[in-house]
Amino acid sequence: MSLGIWWALLALVLWLLGKALAQPASPARCAASAVFLVALGEAGDWLRRRWRVKGFG
Structure with missing residues (x-):
């Protein structure tokens, strides 16, 4: 819904x-x-969270 x-x-x-x-x-x-920009933002957020879980940030 939020997306x-x-x-x-x-x-x-x-x-x-x-x-x-x-x-x-x-x-x-x-x-x-807008679909492209939202998808890009969501992918970036996913990578940021993944990066933190791995202990790099």
């Missing part, structure tokens, strides 16, 4: 940012970019 909320908020922010900068993208493209 869905992050994804929706990020997609909305990307869409609004595009509108504000006069470089609008379709909502579908913003949603796809």
Whole structure:
């Protein structure tokens, strides 16, 4: 559930940012970019936690 909320908020922010900068993208493209960014963030968080468990941080 929380990933869905992050994804929706990020997609909305990307869409609004595009509108504000006069470089609008379709909502579908913003949603796809948000999926990529959320996945990248989750992978980074997983690696960070894994790194700590191994005792490197």
